[in-house]
Amino acid sequence: MSEHTRHERDFVRSFFTSPTAVEGEDDSAKMLRKAGRLRGLQAPDVWVPDNEDATAPNMRDEGAANIVEVVSEQGAEFPGEIHPRVVWHRDDPSTRYQGFQHMLEIADPDNGAVEHIDGFVIPEVGGIDDWKKADEFVTIVETEHGLEEGSLAMSVIVESGAAELAMGELRDEIGKPDNNLERLFLLVDGEVDYTKDMRAITPTGGLPEWKELRHNTSRAASAAGLISVDGPYDDIRDVDGYHERITANNAMGMLGIWSLTPGQVVEANKAPLPPAEGYWLIDADGREVELESQDGVEVYSGDRIELEETDGGYELEVGGDELFLETEDDLVAELLDLLDYVPSMDDIVDSMEEFEAAKEAGKGAIAMTQSATVSIDGVEVDIAQDRMWDEATYQALQTPITLFQDVYDNRPDQHDDLAELYSEDVVERAMSVGE
Secondary structure, eight states: OOTTOOOOOSOOOEEEEEESOOTTOSSTTHHHHHHHTOOGGGSOSEEEEESSTTSOGGGHHHHHHHHHHHHHHHGGGOSSEEOOBOOOOTTOHHHHHHHHHHHHHHTOGGGTOGGGOOEEEEOSOOSHHHHHHHHHHHHHHHHHTTOOTTOSEEEEEEOSHHHHHHHTTHHHHTTOTTOOGGGEEEEEEOHHHHHHHHTOOOTTSOOOOOHHHHHHHHHHHHHHTOEEEEOOOOOTTOHHHHHHHHHHHHTTTOOEEEESSHHHHHHHHHTTSOOSSOEEEEEETTEEEEOEEETTEEEEOOSSEEEEEETTEEEEEETTEEEEESSHHHHHHHHHHHEEEEOOHHHHHHHHHHHHHHHHTTOSOEEEEEEEEEEETTEEEEEEEEEEEOHHHHHHHHHHHHHHHHHHHHOGGGHHHHHHHHOHHHHHHHTTTTO
């Protein structure tokens, strides 16, 4: 936990929104009730009853009442945190006032919901003064209802250039006596409205990738002791694309992502964790391909790489490039440039345990070897790669383990799922390393 912030979570993988009131239904709160019953890997780390974009403007008063009703009934059993999103806009005082009124209603102890609510999500923020304004409103809500100051967290959705620039001021602003910005929790990207605010145009009308925004949000969260979350991935059937987006985000330190369906929640919850089984990847002319394990051999079966053993050596073709290699050592060197190993949870724990033992014995660095037999076009080659482990390597590889430990500590409802995924032994060992 940062010295300037109050939240206890180190990571958030899934940020799941659900409409607070559905028009034309006998029970307008049915989507809230359904979300409140999610458990295990289908339940998000943060559930966001969404009284803004997901709910029609004419239904938002009813939506606030539905939040109170459903959270008071189901909140005690919900395994994740609950952060309703209310309306807000940097340029519209009437919208801000409506959001304030909804926060007052939702946080009223007499209504029975606030004891299960962890904070509020504020959309459409602008410059840092607007963030302070939202913070002040939350402080007033706490004061009005006799709640402990700072007990309600505040997360913001970065949907404008002004909000993006404001993130750079957080380190200087958090902790000042004239605000309660220590209550900040999540920085969430909202690429759709950000695109509109930036007046961006693409030939297809689709969203730009906004890699810079995601990087800036991750950097700001790291600097201020907060947690960064990517925006929604609208193509809910594109599981591979969603997974690729998560992988790209994880590489820049953004481990959380918006989820629109329980299926996306499962993917978001599992993707940042180390895999149960390690696997090899090969760079097949610019495309990363996973090798298939067959009886202890890692097999490439695509057509972008060709390998043939000749009387004088080996002919290796990758895309349009052909290489003649005289010896097996030359071939191994070329293949190692193309291959990468993705370690399993067990692999990472083994390596950490080995390094911890070596460090205790007075060694500052050790070599770890990963070997395999690779088959391309029926030609089998034994390869091995060494990696030096020192304290910096150990700390870097500790991040996924720290994530796992945080998940295990905060989501007891997922213990059975994790034990089934990794085995009880691996889970127990993963909870012990790095302490």
